[in-house]
Amino acid sequence: MRLRNIPGADEAVSNSPWVIQDAETKKGKWSEVFGKNQPLYIEVGMGKGQFITELSRRNPEINYIGIERYTSVLYRALQKRELLTEECGEEFPNLRYLCVDAKDLPNFFGKGEVDRIYLNFSDPWPKERHARRRLTSREFLARYEEILANGGLVEFKTDNRSLFDFSLEEVKESGWELLVCTYDLHHDKELMEGNVMTEYERKFSNLRNPIHKLVIRKPN
Numbered sequence: 427m428r429l430r431n432i433p434g435a436d437e438a439v440s441n442s443p444w445v446i447q448d449a450e451t452k453k454g455k456w457s458e459v460f461g462k463n464q465p466l467y468i469e470v471g472m473g474k475g476q477f478i479t480e481l482s483r484r485n486p487e488i489n490y491i492g493i494e495r496y497t498s499v500l501y502r503a504l505q506k507r508e509l510l511t512e513e514c515g516e517e518f519p520n521l522r523y524l525c526v527d528a529k530d531l532p533n534f535f536g537k538g539e540v541d542r543i544y545l546n547f548s549d550p551w552p553k554e555r556h557a558r559r560r561l562t563s564r565e566f567l568a569r570y571e572e573i574l575a576n577g578g579l580v581e582f583k584t585d586n587r588s589l590f591d592f593s594l595e596e597v598k599e600s601g602w603e604l605l606v607c608t609y610d611l612h613h614d615k616e617l618m619e620g621n622v623m624t625e626y627e628r629k630f631s632n633l634r635n636p637i638h639k640l641v642i643r644k645p646n
């Protein structure tokens with residue numbers, strides 16, 4: 427997702443108290459940013475933030491960081507957050523954002539600092555020569571392995587079958603443990619319990635595309 431340049435987006439993202447600007451300096455100290463020492467879950471490629479906003483509302487005992495590289499997209503998430511605060515009085519004290527490229531994740535998080543990573547409807551990068559850019563490539567799994575705590579999980583949803591099959595191969599190759607694998611999440615009653623829809627999930631399930639999901643645990 428890349429929205430057209432939105433006037434004011436760069437400025438709003440730079441000035442928002444919810445977007446952490448000097449993330450390198452917070453490495454290993456994220457609990458200080460939140461003022462609460464509790465588990466840290468991140469979403470990589472958050473888009474407009476519907477998923478992580480809802481999670482943070484449901485789970486105040488967890489700290490959340492949404493990661494999105496484009497200011498135009500993050501700006502939409504900030505606008506929605508502001509609206510929810512104005513209209514419903516919700517503050518989301520356990521939710522922050524980073525406007526960075528996920529390939530630099532180990533610069534921003536200490537070893538084992540993150541407890542869970544969500545990847546939702548990640549860009550498929552269909553050309554073979556771009557495979558390393560896919561957020562479930564072995565290169566990205568190695569970055570996740572570095573920042574995840576022992577026993578830490580990655581949860582991935584997509585409607586893109588080729589990307590899903592590629593991801594399963596990469597998981598196997600990288601020695602991660604496959605805990606959950608479904609090709610049709612929305613028809614699995616048990617897995618749907620507590621499922622939080624993302625923007626893309628709603629869009630593609632409305633088109634009757636089956637939604638695939640996997641949950642993996644980092645190698646010991």
Ligand code: SAM
Pocket residue numbers: 427428470471472473474493494495496499526527528529545546547548549624625626627
């Ligand atoms: N997760 C949302 C959803 O499910 O509705 C948005 C999905 S959208 C297809 C993918 C998002 O990931 C885009 O907003 C894109 O800018 C972001 N993204 C892709 N690669 C990224 C990277 N390397 N670092 C940070 N964000 C990235």
